[in-house]
Amino acid sequence: MVERVVIVGAGPAGVRAAQTLAAAGLRPTLLDEAPATGGQIYRRQPAPFRRPYKTLYGFDAAKARQVHTAFDGLDGAVDHRARTLVWSLEGQRLCLMHEGGTENLSFDRLILATGAMDRVIPLPGWTLPGVYTLGGAQVALKHQACAIGERTCFVGSSPLLPYVAYQYARAGAGVAGIIDTTPRADKLRALPDLLAAAGTGAKGLYYMGWLASRGLRYRHAGIPIRIEGESHVTGVVVRMAGGRERHIACDAVAIGYGLKCEHQLADLAGCDFRFDSSNRQWVVAQDGVGRTSVAGIYVAGDGAVIRGADAAELAGERAALTVLEDIGRPVDRARVQKIDRRIAGIDRFRRGLETAFAYPHHLARDMADHVILCRCEAVTAGEVRHAVTQLGAHDINRAKAFCRVGMGRCQGRVCGPAAAEVIAGALQRPIEAAGRLRGQAPIKPVPISALADAAADLTVAA
Amino acid sequence: MTTPAEGGQLRRLGEWDRPSIRISIDGADCDALEGDVLLSALLLAGRRVRDSEFGDGPRAGFCWMGACQDCWVWLSDGRRVRACTTPVEPKMAVLTRAGETVVG
Numbered sequence: 356m357v358e359r360v361v362i363v364g365a366g367p368a369g370v371r372a373a374q375t376l377a378a379a380g381l382r383p384t385l386l387d388e389a390p391a392t393g394g395q396i397y398r399r400q401p402a403p404f405r406r407p408y409k410t411l412y413g414f415d416a417a418k419a420r421q422v423h424t425a426f427d428g429l430d431g432a433v434d435h436r437a438r439t440l441v442w443s444l445e446g447q448r449l450c451l452m453h454e455g456g457t458e459n460l461s462f463d464r465l466i467l468a469t470g471a472m473d474r475v476i477p478l479p480g481w482t483l484p485g486v487y488t489l490g491g492a493q494v495a496l497k498h499q500a501c502a503i504g505e506r507t508c509f510v511g512s513s514p515l516l517p518y519v520a521y522q523y524a525r526a527g528a529g530v531a532g533i534i535d536t537t538p539r540a541d542k543l544r545a546l547p548d549l550l551a552a553a554g555t556g557a558k559g560l561y562y563m564g565w566l567a568s569r570g571l572r573y574r575h576a577g578i579p580i581r582i583e584g585e586s587h588v589t590g591v592v593v594r595m596a597g598g599r600e601r602h603i604a605c606d607a608v609a610i611g612y613g614l615k616c617e618h619q620l621a622d623l624a625g626c627d628f629r630f631d632s633s634n635r636q637w638v639v640a641q642d643g644v645g646r647t648s649v650a651g652i653y654v655a656g657d658g659a660v661i662r663g664a665d666a667a668e669l670a671g672e673r674a675a676l677t678v679l680e681d682i683g684r685p686v687d688r689a690r691v692q693k694i695d696r697r698i699a700g701i702d703r704f705r706r707g708l709e710t711a712f713a714y715p716h717h718l719a720r721d722m723a724d725h726v727i728l729c730r731c732e733a734v735t736a737g738e739v740r741h742a743v744t745q746l747g748a749h750d751i752n753r754a755k756a757f758c759r760v761g762m763g764r765c766q767g768r769v770c771g772p773a774a775a776e777v778i779a780g781a782l783q784r785p786i787e788a789a790g791r792l793r794g795q796a797p798i799k800p801v802p803i804s805a806l807a808d809a810a811a812d813l814t815v816a817a
Numbered sequence: 818m819t820t821p822a823e824g825g826q827l828r829r830l831g832e833w834d835r836p837s838i839r840i841s842i843d844g845a846d847c848d849a850l851e852g853d854v855l856l857s858a859l860l861l862a863g864r865r866v867r868d869s870e871f872g873d874g875p876r877a878g879f880c881w882m883g884a885c886q887d888c889w890v891w892l893s894d895g896r897r898v899r900a901c902t903t904p905v906e907p908k909m910a911v912l913t914r915a916g917e918t919v920v921g
């Protein structure tokens with residue numbers, strides 16, 4: 356019997372996994388809701404756009420081309436289904452939505468390479484038009500050749516902060532300010548680990564140097580206090596390193612505090628999770644080479660551990676090799692060892708990044724009561740604290756039941772990390788005690804009619 | 818070719834040389850370009866995509882990658898679509914208020 360292997364996510368991890376399985380003679384199915392392969396970092400522009408690789412991907416142009424050509428060369432060896440959302444998982448079956456219609460797809464083995472999104476810390480004004488994530492600001496540029504505003508202020512603590520500011524300035528967009536919440540001393544402390552990964556660490560320094568040479572100051576240890584505006588952004592107030600408050604006029608704000616894993620499908624599959632205290636988030640428990648606690652379900656890339664694109668490519672290949680091992684196919688031991696060594700090297704760089712762009716979780720814990728914490732349901736931080744201290748919610752799932760935090764359309768993707776900090780703060784307990792927000796199907800909104808169709812199919816098939 | 822309307826949120830930085838596509842936003846004609854997603858079309862023309870159901874004001878998307886769900890709009894045929902992942906098509910009629918239910 357030929358094993359039916361399905362991969363969710365066609366970013367660097369999923370593409371390399373598909374390539375590895377195809378090379379072994381399996382014909383994997385590769386699902387992605389995006390119109391083309393590439394994932395976040397190597398996202399392709401729509402057909403009529405003409406910008407060259409160098410303009411789109413900068414220093415990563417060669418790698419982007421390699422990932423794209425690796426996939427394009429697979430022609431027929433992979434069953435690639437673009438614009439296909441996986442919105443649920445039941446046992447060995449996935450629920451898909453493509454062009455408004457639903458379909459179920461069964462699998463023997465499943466590799467989840469679902470990537471990551473920006474982690475945010477809400478502040479007053481963050482729901483105003485003109486405020487976007489750092490990753491979102493980059494998508495607007497890469498995918499649409501648009502800047503999110505006339506003059507954008509970049510705020511947060513993330514490797515994307517200097518990079519996206521640089522990409523904007525290079526593309527001719529107005530940069531109103533670049534405010535990094537991490538103190539400069541932490542950047543210096545992280546340098547040895549960052550520079551250990553030769554090229555990658557140097558890129559970050561290059562971006563900061565380039566910005567400085569254009570008179571765009573990269574400011575450390577600035578804390579965003581509030582975003583101002585009535586119907587859209589008109590400025591942001593920042594407490595600078597010396598304690599002085601400064602108003603920066605701008606019509607757009609790009610904000611982010613590192614990335615968080617997208618792991619809703621692993622959650623539905625019943626995979627065990629563990630708390631990663633180094634970057635304060637729950638991650639899918641795995642054996643380091645992709646196997647989760649559920650037999651036949653594997654994870655790879657930034658959806659499993661935030662380590663960036665190079666590690667995602669390696670982890671995708673590694674998870675595919677693990678699948679091959681598990682179904683009794685021969686694998687190249689030398690290649691396996693090489694991948695494991697290279698991933699270990701990237702882990703050191705990742706520790707450096709976590710120091711250089713520290714997550715200022717106290718900003719979430721201490722946010723004022725009136726701040727909208729959950730933007731889907733407009734739940735304030737005060738309402739969440741009330742659920743904890745007055746109603747007795749002892750974790751995030753209880754708080755959700757009591758005050759709807761994390762219950763909206765995004766299922767807590769956006770507010771989850773900050774909500775957990777607020778709850779842990781109110782409980783006066785460590786963050787792990789706030790628990791992990793559990794997801795439910797559909798993991799992204801689908802029309803009611805589609806849900807009914809899929810339920811009928813599952814019942815008939817059962 | 819569209820010139821960013823005064824008051825539009827986004828600024829086009831290039832890729833002007835694409836066929837134009839006429840859509841409408843709340844009944845007003847709007848010229849987008851082939852390859853634009855609805856979120857771009859809406860935010861080149863104005864600064865609002867929808868209103869919060871909770872009365873806390875206008876929203877205009879947040880993540881641009883299909884995660885936050887803060888950019889859902891209606892089409893005149895009753896469909897609800899996520900503006901950041903839906904490419905513009907000729908004659909699309911976008912409504913930024915009222916419509917049918919989506920669960921999730």
Ligand SMILES: Cc1cc2nc3c(=O)[nH]c(=O)nc-3n(C[C@H](O)[C@H](O)[C@H](O)COP(=O)(O)OP(=O)(O)OC[C@H]3O[C@@H](n4cnc5c(N)ncnc54)[C@H](O)[C@@H]3O)c2cc1C
Binds near residue numbers: 365394473491656
């Ligand atoms: C907006 C954004 C921009 C980024 N830009 C950069 C950058 O410029 N440089 C950098 O080094 N890193 C960047 N990153 C970090 C990025 O996570 C990694 O570099 C890299 O893209 C991770 O690769 P991956 O294959 O693990 O996941 P991704 O590249 O994120 O790919 C995951 C894919 O899975 C698909 N997917 C997820 N869930 C489902 C589902 N349920 N159904 C169907 N499809 C699904 C997504 O559509 C996506 O295409 C960015 C991250 C984000 C969120």
Ligand code: FES
Binds near residue numbers: 887
């Ligand atoms: S802007 Fe976040 S889903 Fe569209």
